[in-house]
Amino acid sequence: MTLHLLALETSSSLCGVALLSRVDDGAITLNVLEHDAVSEHAERMLPMVDELLEQAGIRPEHLSAVAFGQGPGGFTGLRVACGVAQGMGFALNVPVIPIPSLLAVATRDHVALSATAPVQIVVQDARMGEVYLAAYQAGLTAGRATWDELQAPTLIDAGQLGAWLDFAAGTWGLGADRGARLLGDAIQAYPAVAAVADDRSWLKVGGALRADVSSVARLALQRWQEGSSVAPDLAAPLYVRDKVAYTTLERDAGAGGNPRAPEQFQVLERMQESHLDAVAGIEAAVQAFPWTRGNFADGLKAGYDAWVAMQSGAVVGFCMSMFAPDVAHLLVIAVDPGCQRTGVGAQLLHRCEQEALKRGLPAIVLEVRPSNEQALCFYRHRGFEQLGMRKDYYPAAGGQREDACVMQKRLA
Known part of the structure; x- marks a missing residue:
């Protein structure tokens, strides 16, 4: 039986849909449509899904599951992908597979799959001088890639990254024998982010990458094989930042600017x-x-x-x-x-x-x-x-x- 898995990714300005199909002999095909523009996800997502399925000659009822990049990222974009995935999951009676968008970034950087592989530290631009951050260790178990989450997605001030790296290095034993790679679009958004590697020999700077729908689809296939999916009503975005502005009452009480990330890690x-x-x-x-x-x-x-x-x-x-x-x-x-x-x-x-x-x-x-x-x-x-x-x-x-x-x- 052929597996057809639809993937959606909208955590950044990049709006992407992908159709991953796997036939009985294990051969995989991946078809992708992407559009890079701010604030257009809601109007483009469903037409892109329809176009992609029509190109592949696949009807919606042939889908086995719907995956989506759950974030963290822009609030509106995350709600679009999650909402479409939930709606299709309910309508087609198929499960939903949430994929952390920062993990999708980590898998785009090709590293050796072993216990000695460098730790993948992902830093994505969260605006307002902050970054979304997560860390993963690549591995190989029974011939299958694994990604151990060392640091769950969190939000920190971009200026705190150096202190966080030193804290993480001491916790995980990073140094001459075990290094790390820094990747994500915050490298491009904040020049000081890339500069943190200058005086840390164990840290190398990778690409200014964003989550893409191809990576979401491949991770979703692995989770499908592992039986890791959820019912549509349990799918939810991963926001990390609970709010982007203070309420009127909070401002009247003296709060100014925007809520900040915790000062500790x-x-x-x-x-x-x-x-x-x-x-x-x-x-x-x-x-x-x-x-x-x-x-x-x-x-x-x-x-x-x-x-x-x-x-x-x-x-x-x-x-x-x-x-x-x-x-x-x-x-x-x-x-x-x-x-x-x-x-x-x-x-x-x-x-x-x-x-x-x-x-x-x-x-x-x-x-x-x-x-x-x-x-x-x-x-x-x-x-x-x-x-x-x-x-x-x-x-x-x-x-x-x-x-x-x-x-x-x-x-x-």
Whole structure:
């Protein structure tokens, strides 16, 4: 049976559609239409899709899936690609495959697929003196390319890039034996970005690349083969920047200019025993009935998947998951009160989802107190839906018990 996969990419001024077809013998054909212009994505996307399918002699109902570059990037462009992908997914009853646009940039730069390959650090122009940034490690597993996400897409001031690079170099051991490549259109947009390589011998400057739809299509094919897709209603853009301007009330209160990225950086590391004191401290600060240090130690001994978010050498958040044969279970996740609402929790949750997808698991489940409105809102915003309630699951004040709201997010 021939696979037909439609891909859309609109994270920059480049509007692209691609049709990737793979026949039974494995032969692949890729047809592409692109148009480079600002603010024309909405009017051009669907006509380009129709034109491409007509050229290939493919009817919409022959499509197996629809992929889209989910960002980060321009707000309007991301909504166009996501909206079209969702609409076609619903209409054709086919799954949707979101592809991080910064990962699409990383794969455009040809590197050897091995554990010693340079880290691909992508910097895309986010306007207002800021850059979208992500880092990936290329590898090869069972003859298939892999891309380990070392730094989830984030937003920083362009002037902070040098400090972030030094922070990352110390965290990942970058140096003479293991280097990195810097690529992305921010190299062209901000001359100072390229200059950061001048006094860092381990860093080489690559091309001023943008995500293109061909790369999105190829990554989507790999994710399709891995079973990594989502239902249309769960597809969502990856914005990173939550807002581009202050509200009137915020300005009246003295806020000026535009919201800025956090002044600190965070990276994720596997949880180790040396982290447990800090992890238990954060847990105790945010939970009335917290896990103990012993609980976390037992989880590590049991082989549970656990990560910590590090910022300036300190643990600022953590998560621990259990992977059953049929589903991933997020056991616990927490962020230091002083670092909440800065993207740490979202980054930890994203890591848990990525680890579940690597294991071919179709969904992730968790429990949360119905009284914890902030957590419920956090999970719903990220695609979780309520499955049911577990009676008297949590301990509560006065020797009472509280129910647990069971939530699930479908990953494939």
